[in-house]
Amino acid sequence: AQKVTQAQTEISVVEKEDVTLDCVYETRDTTYYLFWYKQPPSGELVFLIRRNSFDEQNEISGRYSWNFQKSTSSFNFTITASQVVDSAVYFCALSEDPMNRDDKIIFGKGTRLHILP
Amino acid sequence: DSGVTQTPKHLITATGQRVTLRCSPRSGDLSVYWYQQSLDQGLQFLIQYYNGEERAKGNILERFSAQQFPDLHSELNLSSLELGDSALYFCASSRATGSENEQYFGPGTRLTVT
Numbered sequence: 182a183q184k185v186t187q188a189q190t191e192i193s194v195v196e197k198e199d200v201t202l203d204c205v206y207e208t209r210d211t212t213y214y215l216f217w218y219k220q221p222p223s224g225e226l227v228f229l230i231r232r233n234s235f236d237e238q239n240e241i242s243g244r245y246s247w248n249f250q251k252s253t254s255s256f257n258f259t260i261t262a263s264q265v266v267d268s269a270v271y272f273c274a275l276s277e278d279p280m281n282r283d284d285k286i287i288f289g290k291g292t293r294l295h296i297l298p
Numbered sequence: 299d300s301g302v303t304q305t306p307k308h309l310i311t312a313t314g315q316r317v318t319l320r321c322s323p324r325s326g327d328l329s330v331y332w333y334q335q336s337l338d339q340g341l342q343f344l345i346q347y348y349n350g351e352e353r354a355k356g357n358i359l360e361r362f363s364a365q366q367f368p369d370l371h372s373e374l375n376l377s378s379l380e381l382g383d384s385a386l387y388f389c390a391s392s393r394a395t396g397s398e399n400e401q402y403f404g405p406g407t408r409l410t411v412t
Contacts, residue, residue, distance in 0.1 A: 214397050224386060226403040228300075233398075272341060276397035284397040285331065285343035285356055286390075 183208045185275050185289035193295040194263055202258045202292045204273030210234075215249065215256045216274040216286065226272075232256065260294075268296045301325065302391050302404035310410045316377040319407045323370055323391030329353070330372040331392075331401060332364055336385035347372055348395050379411045 184207040194200045206215065217229040230240060232249055240247045244261045260267055273289045301324035311317055323330050332344040343356035347366035358364075361379075366372045376383060386406045392399040 218403075224408065225405045226388060228400075228403070231400060276401075284392075284395055284399070285346065285354060286333075286401060287343070288341040290340050 183210075183275055183277055183287050185273050185287055187271075187273055187289035187292050189292045190290070191293045191295070193297060195297050196265055197262050199259060199261050200263055200294065200296075202260075202271050202273075202294065204256045204258065204289060206254050206256065206273070206275045208254075208275060208277055210277045212277075214276045216272075216276070217247065217256075217258050218272045218274060218288075220270040220272065220291070222269070229258075229271075263296045265296045265298055268294060270294070300402040300404060302389060302402050304387075304389050304404040304407050306407060307405065308408050308410075310412065311379060312412055313379055313381060315379050315411075316375065317379065317409065319374040319376070319387050319389075319409070321372045321374070321389030321391075321404060323372070323389075324402055327391035327393055327402070328370065329392045329395055329399070330366055330370070331390040332358075332372070332374050333388040333390065333403075334385050335388065335406075336382070338382075341388075344374070346395075353395060376409070381411050384409055384411045 186205045213234045215232045219227040246259045248257045270291045270293045272291045275287045303322045305320045328349045331346045335341045344358040346354040364374045388406045389404045390401040392401045
């Protein structure tokens with residue numbers, strides 16, 4: 182069964198600190214996609230990244246970086262030099278099977294991140 | 299701006315009532331998904347339509363129904379509303395089916411049932 186676990190319900194850090202949000206997933210498929218979304222207080226879902234299960238290269242985008250490790254079924258997200266504007270709820274998500282079954286996105290419960298000035 | 303529009307942005311209604319949420323997908327997208335975000339259930343998939351046909355169903359209550367029209371916009375109908383139906387309802391669209399097609403999320407409709 183597919184499942185996404187974000188064990189950290191809430192994290193608070195002081196501005197400029199680095200913070201890592203953990204994500205562990207379960208799937209029986211060999212082909213799948215992993216995502217991170219940001220949900221600021223305004224409520225919309227902001228897409229951050231999508232990774233194919235065959236691409237284990239880590240990715241960096243500005244202050245954001247992602248560490249994908251198939252061996253531990255983890256897809257962790259790190260914010261470097263955090264800023265108050267990073268305060269939001271962050272969701273890790275999984276989508277399976279690019280072929281003919283349903284392609285819904287399974288979301289984790291989210292991690293609420295507070296960046297304190 | 300994802301290109302997906304949802305109306306209305308906010309909706310307040312009473313228990314027992316019926317409401318319709320509307321979604322217009324991005325131009326050219328054939329697939330529409332509905333998700334519900336509630337405090338107790340989190341973000342969960344409700345239903346998917348592809349080119350007018352229902353394609354996949356998630357944890358959608360029998361009181362809820364949806365359809366996709368020939369112009370590809372979709373409506374989610376919620377009836378006999380209960381307090382627990384208060385949630386943020388997101389619509390997403392993608393070019394086709396299959397998870398290799400990226401889903402673009404709309405801004406959501408916040409439903410409050412009093």
